[in-house]
Amino acid sequence: MQESADTRIHYCFCQMSSDTQVQGRQTVTALPGDGVGPELFASIKEVFTASRVPVDFEEMILSEMEPEKSASLESVIESCQKNTVCLKGIISSPVNFQYGLLQTLNMKFRRGLDLFANVVSVKSLPGCQARHRDLDFVIIREMTEGEYSALEHESVPGVIECLKIVTREKSTRIARFAFDYAIRHGRKKVTAVHKANIMKLADGLFLECCTDVAALYPTIEFESMIVDNTCMQLVSNPHQFDVMVMGNLYGNIIDNLAAGLVGGAGVVPGENYGSEVAVFEPGARHAYAEQIGKDTANPTAMLLSACNLLSHLHLHEHADRISKAVKKTIADGTASVTCVNTITKVIQLNLASQSPQ
Secondary structure, eight states: OOOOOOHHHHHHSSSOOOOOOSOEEEEEEEESTTHHHHHHHHHHHHHHHTTTTOOEEEEOOOOSSSTTTTHHHHHHHHHHHHHEEEEOOOOOOOSSOOOTTOOHHHHHHOOOOOOOOTEEEEEEOOTTTTSOOOOOOEEEHHHHHSSGOOEEEEEETTTEEEEOOOOOOHHHHHHHHHHHHHHHTOOEEEEEEETTTTSSTTHHHHHHHHHHTTTTTTTTTEEEHHHHHHHHHHHGGGGGGEEEEEEEHHHHHHHHHHHHHHHOOOGGGEEEEEEEOOEEEEEEHHHHHHHGTTTTTOOHHHHHHHHHHHHHHHHHHHHHHHHHHHHHHHHHHHOTTOHHHHHHHHHHHHHSSSSSO
């Protein structure tokens, strides 16, 4: 199949060319996030230093929970656009309705950079205890519309209407991204997750777009699955999945469910792509504010996200060294997976034990 310009845009802008030659040091926007994010980011910096990674961080604080410490959203977006790459911790969103604002800082950040595709790699790690073994599938979530449109109002006292926005343009865009991803990563099947049996127009349109795009990729198997059945299938037979594509809310739920299959939120990396910027962060959104300062956070997801960032920058040797050190630390059982300082120190030792690249 000959790719159209519209098909290629998802990768040709948010990923560097394979012919790119890396020279000198590179600057990356860094947003440590809330909760244990600053502790996890400290681990990243120590490991990068130990591996002599040629990356400089432009560190900024972006927080909805502590607005007095936060940089402006505009300045953060400007930094991300300038550097084109960002390493991000989890930014917490308040549960309650404050100041007349329905759109969270996370949502504004994603839309400001048009981060339409969230990619979460769910892969079993040897040494990490879980019910299922040898899992390896990918969840792709559309992040700019759906239930996260922040369009809610009280039509009459005691009655709230919440609008779910689904468009053909963005449904087609995420479907093409999913199939492009499958082609480029040697995947065999794409599963579209929906609730079109109930939301016949909204999810019906999403499913229609996925089906239309699937026809353009005859080498990739395509199936659709209702979201409630998907949840059951994930916990009973997750090996059947390869690439999964879905809307915003379903993606958030499925991401977290899938993280639990391989060891929890602390071990699953995530990536977010727009047309010009790539943002790397843990795949499951938990800031763990209650664990601040207790040295009980797991830096694995953040470290693996950082490895994906290095691969994106074509710093493959550094990415491979750190990834191997992280996985060896977990496989050997020489460090508790809930102790950030211990894990960081053991990873540094494993890095030092590797042959120079």
